[in-house]
Amino acid sequence: MSESNVRVRFAPSPTGYPHVGNIRTALFNWLFARHSGSSFIMRIEDTDVNRKVEGATEAILDGLRWLGIDWDEGPEVGGKYGPYFQSQRLEHYQRIVRQLVEGGHAYPCYCSGERLAQMRTEMAKNKESMRSYDRRCRNLSQEERAKFEAQSIIPVIRFKTPLEGQTRFNDLIKDDVVFDNSTLDDFVLLKSDGYPTYHLANVTDDHLMKISHVLRADEWLSSTPRHMLLYNALGYQPPLFAHLPMILGTDRSKLSKRHGATAITEYRDRGYLPQAMMNFLALLGWSLDDRTELFTREELIHHFSIERISKTSAIFNLDKLKWMNGVYIRKLSIDELTDQLMPFLDRDLPQSVKRPLSREHVKPIVPLIQERLTTLEEAAELCMFFFVDDLVYNADLLLGKKLTRENAVRGLEAALKRLQALTFDAPSLEDALRTLATELELKAGDFFGLLRVATTGRTAAPPLFQTMASLGKDRCLKRIEAALKQLQDKG
Numbered sequence: 001m002s003e004s005n006v007r008v009r010f011a012p013s014p015t016g017y018p019h020v021g022n023i024r025t026a027l028f029n030w031l032f033a034r035h036s037g038s039s040f041i042m043r044i045e046d047t048d049v050n051r052k053v054e055g056a057t058e059a060i061l062d063g064l065r066w067l068g069i070d071w072d073e074g075p076e077v078g079g080k081y082g083p084y085f086q087s088q089r090l091e092h093y094q095r096i097v098r099q100l101v102e103g104g105h106a107y108p109c110y111c112s113g114e115r116l117a118q119m120r121t122e123m124a125k126n127k128e129s130m131r132s133y134d135r136r137c138r139n140l141s142q143e144e145r146a147k148f149e150a151q152s153i154i155p156v157i158r159f160k161t162p163l164e165g166q167t168r169f170n171d172l173i174k175d176d177v178v179f180d181n182s183t184l185d186d187f188v189l190l191k192s193d194g195y196p197t198y199h200l201a202n203v204t205d206d207h208l209m210k211i212s213h214v215l216r217a218d219e220w221l222s223s224t225p226r227h228m229l230l231y232n233a234l235g236y237q238p239p240l241f242a243h244l245p246m247i248l249g250t251d252r253s254k255l256s257k258r259h260g261a262t263a264i265t266e267y268r269d270r271g272y273l274p275q276a277m278m279n280f281l282a283l284l285g286w287s288l289d290d291r292t293e294l295f296t297r298e299e300l301i302h303h304f305s306i307e308r309i310s311k312t313s314a315i316f317n318l319d320k321l322k323w324m325n326g327v328y329i330r331k332l333s334i335d336e337l338t339d340q341l342m343p344f345l346d347r348d349l350p351q352s353v354k355r356p357l358s359r360e361h362v363k364p365i366v367p368l369i370q371e372r373l374t375t376l377e378e379a380a381e382l383c384m385f386f387f388v389d390d391l392v393y394n395a396d397l398l399l400g401k402k403l404t405r406e407n408a409v410r411g412l413e414a415a416l417k418r419l420q421a422l423t424f425d426a427p428s429l430e431d432a433l434r435t436l437a438t439e440l441e442l443k444a445g446d447f448f449g450l451l452r453v454a455t456t457g458r459t460a461a462p463p464l465f466q467t468m469a470s471l472g473k474d475r476c477l478k479r480i481e482a483a484l485k486q487l488q489d490k491g
Contacts, residue, residue: 006038007212010064010071011202013045014056017263018063020316021217021247021255024281028244029215030069031282031304041209042074045202046087047195063264067274068297073209081209086201093196096204096234097157097189105233106189108155109137110148132185133158157190159199159230167225172213172242172306179225187226199223203230206239215242215306242306245285246313260318271344271376272321276328280321284314294327326374337370338363341379348380353387361386364470368462382462386471391457391479395486400449400459403442405487411440411450412484416477424473426465433465454483 010026012018033040042064044057061075073079083089100106111133119134138160140148148155161184168178189200196204206214221243231238249259267277279295287310288295288303295303329337338359346357369382385391398408418436422428437447452464455476461467468476 005212006033006036007041007210008033008038008215009041009043009206009209009211011043011045011205012060013048013051013198014053014060015048015051016053017056017265018060019263020281020284022060023063023067023264024247024284025215025217025244026064026069027067027278027281028286028304028309030071031300032213032215032306033072034301035304039072040070041079041081041211042071042077042084043205043209044075044085045198046085047198047201049087049193049195059263059265063268066265066268067278086196086205089201089205090194090196092204092208093190093200094194096200097196100159100189100233101157103233104160106157106159107138107140107186108145109133109158109186109188110140110145110153110155111136132187135186138186154192156188156192158186159189159226159233161186161226161229167228169224169228169238169241171221171224172240173245173309173311174221174243177221177224179222181225181229184225184229199226199230203227203234203236207231207234207236211239213240213242213306215244218243218246242309245310247284247316248313250315250317252313252315255316259316260321269377271378272325273328273340273376276321276325279328280324284316285310293324322374329373329376330370332370334363334366334370338366340376341366344376345380345383348377349384349387352389357387368466368470372462385456385458385461391482393453393457395483395490397453397457397459398450398483398487400446400453402446403450405490407440407442408450409484409487411442411447412454412480412487414440415451416480416484419473419477419480422473424469424476426463426469429465429468451480454480 008029010029012022012026030040042061044060046052046057057075064071071077073081074084078084097106101108116133120132123134137155137158162181165181166178167181167184168176171177187199188197190196205211224241224243228238230236247255249255251259264277268274275297278297278300279293282295282300282304283293286304286308288308332340342357342359342362345362346355349357365383365386369379372382373379399405403411414436415433418432419429422432433448433451434444437444440447448464449459451468452461453459455464455468455471471479
């Protein structure tokens with residue numbers, strides 16, 4: 001198949017918010033489409049009405065847009081193979097089901113949920129091989145079916161799975177895969193409410209939308225023999241399948257929230273950059289070589305291929321994501337980072353800070369914290385002392401590990417006098433305060449630590465002299481005076 005004939009899709013179900021596994025699947029499909037210069041289709045598989053989560057569809061689309069993943073056909077875009085919501089395509093599924101029943105490939109099943117539950121209980125009690133269904137209705141006579149229908153029982157429609165033989169297919173990642181048909185059940189195609197199951201809708205729409213390749217999570221591998229049997233029964237040419245490796249936590253257990261697996265929009269809200277997130281997700285199961293870790297969007301598109309997707313599970317490492325995000329933050333210009341930080345500062349700074357925030361006030365602060373940021377939401381905590389009027393901290397912080405109260409008082413008193421007549425720029429502050437430390441016979445590190453706590457309220461802060469210059473003379477003097485009073489009152 002030529003690359004120009006490639007058509008891939010991402011088909012999420014709005015039964016929850018899009019987590020990293022879902023979005024990784026979307027990204028791999030999108031990269032494959034963009035690399036081959038072909039079509040990426042978005043389809044919403046919203047037929048599981050009971051599990052549908054309000055707002056999930058919007059969250060999925062928002063998450064993709066945030067990452068820069070666009071689609072050629074689908075919601076908000078349209079296309080000649082629509083509609084792209086499965087709930088709007090019921091007539092297609094019902095037509096296909098009638099075709100399967102008439103061809104002897106499917107049959108109505110009148111068993112109640114209670115009977116099925118009882119059946120499974122009995123099988124478990126007798127330690128029989130578990131099946132979801134014992135095929136009771138598979139060979140009902142016309143008279144037996146008529147009796148059920150006379151009771152107004154609305155059946156489900158089940159696929160008549162071959163009882164013998166094997167179903168095999170070649171997976172582009174896992175190579176040859178074989179399933180014994182005896183291990184497969186007569187799975188439901190159409191539910192009693194008229195809605196299709198995943199199996200029917202998925203196969204039908206992939207065919208009707210001319211999907212050439214299906215790249216999906218490894219968890220769907222066990223469903224693939226069912227889909228191959230459906231393709232065969234309908235006389236459809238199946239697409240090529242590629243089942244993506246699982247994503248595990250750092251402890252190699254199934255990925256969960258405790259490993260950092262959460263909705264993609266939460267990463268956006270926590271201050272991760274989309275370019276960092278795209279780079280990180282691309283490396284969850286794909287690599288160019290064993291050295292290169294940083295890729296631009298264009299480089300990912302250029303290099304991506306199914307052949308480079310790993311057969312082994314990928315590890316989701318939140319620390320690596322934070323490191324990578326920090327790298328991308330440091331690549332931003334000061335203007336770009338300022339624009340990115342403004343909404344986070346507005347959200348996270350104390351309500352006592354006057355709004356709206358001044359961009360002119362924020363911009364000079366940004367270079368002081370850029371090197372220390374790993375996420376954008378860390379900014380408020382790192383630079384809060386630039387915005388609040390009064391600092392709150394324990395006076396013991398002023399002393400550090402080595403200063404006596406007397407030396408600290410002497411150091412702050414001398415600093416106040418020296419700073420009064422000083423030009424407040426970073427080089428002048430450094431020259432003057434280094435000289436003063438020598439005169440006071442204090443170690444520079446201890447003296448600067450004292451001034452850092454006095455002016456910022458914390459032991460770790462951006463570079464001292466640049467920070468003091470940004471705070472300004474009046475604010476620095478006021479805070480040093482307040483710190484001095486704390487020490488004097490303590491004594």
